Amino acid sequence: MSHPASPKSLEALNAFTFERILHEDPITHSLTLLGTFPNQNDASAKVQAIVRIEKTALTAEDSPRFFGENGLIRKVEVEESTDIYTWLFGWLKEERERDVKINVICPATEVHIRKYTTQERIVVHETPELYKKHVKPYIEAFPPSRTKWVENILTGVSEQHKVLFSSPEFLILPDMKWDLKTVSSLYLVALVQDRAIRSLRDLRHTHVELLKAIRHQANRVVQEKWGLERGSLRMYIHYQPSYYHFHVHIVNVNYEGGLLGMAVGQAHLLDDVISMLELDTGDGPGIFQRITLTYALGDQHGLYEAMRKSLEDPASQ
Template sequence: MSHSAAPKDLADLRRFRFERVLNEDPLIHSIALLGTLSEDPEVQAIIRIEKTALDASDAPRLFAEDGLIQSVKLEQSTDIYTWFFGWFGEGRERDVKINVVCPATETHIRKYTKQTYVMVRETPELYRNVVKPYVAAFPASRTQWVENILQGISEQSKLLYSDSDFLILPDMKWDLKTVSSLYLVVLVQDRTIRSLRDLKKSHLPLLKSIHAQAEKVVSQKWGLGPGSLRMYVHYQPSYYHFHVHVVNANYEGGMLGMAVGQAHLLDDVISLLEIDSSEGDGVFQRMTLTYSLGSQNKLLENIQAHGGLPA
């Protein structure tokens, strides 16, 4: 192959001599490599590899006897949630991660259905009259998988840190392999904290400890230094047991869960509580919170039924 010729087949591509990784994007599952395709080391080449999207027309035969997915490996399972990695053939890298929810409730079906979003302005009154009763009515079964972890029934081999107040472990969305997309979750033992709305000044020691231990864990295990993490809390959260998301600051895929109005940085939460009064309701009980809700979300129906209007 001449210096100026582009590769024409797999034989040409096999001439590639890898030098280094230029970029990797966990969001779109791509990687860019620098190396050479010729015998002349001065003539460099860049090869970018991106996993292709799944075709919806292949859905009926994904798990058929002669279907696309040829093998799977169980990654983890807790209560109604199970995760696998799947392969389309022998000798391949993991092609897909397979998440299973079974048995799936109507709420789960709504959550995973494509929907439009509207902005909701949740005043303290709206929270007390509609949102708080909605959260209180959730059956314990919805967070049984969290209880299983907190009580030592499941996921104990994956714990990165544990004490009487909280524990840290890899989030189900992380592949446990790619540090650039590192994603951990912190689950607190205090069952009275359901969401951001329940936080008060008295919780400052807990939140500061979470911040410090998360930094310590990633420093010791993966060598990530100060400023390498983005820690945040969702409101509304996907489940009503207080937890903190801990992701690599360079993980762009995490932006899907960091939309304005949804993600609240742990540092900002701590700062607000530090300047808050220690008497009566705290800042998160007094402030109006604006966020988006999907059209399939039952909470949105409750808010609209109560006369609450989108922002």
């Protein structure tokens, strides 16, 4: 079930009140906007929302003009709506091919706003000690509502018509970033059923077979459905991830628009992760509990201050 304030039509989208630009990305030709939608249960109240718009070419000056009585977007169709997330396609003129993909988060929390705001980054070195002291408590403090949309998929409440593979261990389905049409930008995601795996740090030698099964089924699905042969996919795991329910990104290796999400330090290739886990004997702490992970962290991330201080004063670890 989607949130009642989530827009399902052009009329509803035109009720969006623009506040400010959170992020402008010339590489993916997208804009991420912050604003509000009317609260359907209280006419005097507003619900904060994030709207991300993609196009082959967009200019920031057009941001206030996308929605409204004389807005640039003339027609929309809902692709999917689950919990706080809604995905739509839009047309600048009705007779054209769909021009833009619109992702809506409504209601949007302060955490969402920070995540989608342009950030200054630093490189941090997360030791096992820093993980235990700062990162693990940070992850455990997240309320279940933050991953309710994942739960809805895993339990069959939403998006079941999009599932490409299902087993008791994991599902594979299109990621919301993909337009479901352009094979060269194919983007799938594997969601595991094991809620105890929150991030890369939780992986053990015992998870090797699970990861190999994800790799095998992803290759099989894209070969059977889109004719992509082995070697056509880049599969990777983010750390830090955008949400703390373990998942694997499955992307066409030719998709250059997703390169920002494949940055060194953030994206760990599934093949490499499997190889590292295979080196473990299964006794004692696993390799991802023992190593230091180095990655870039934005100044809007909830871990930023703790990690910045650890760089200034290594003894504070």
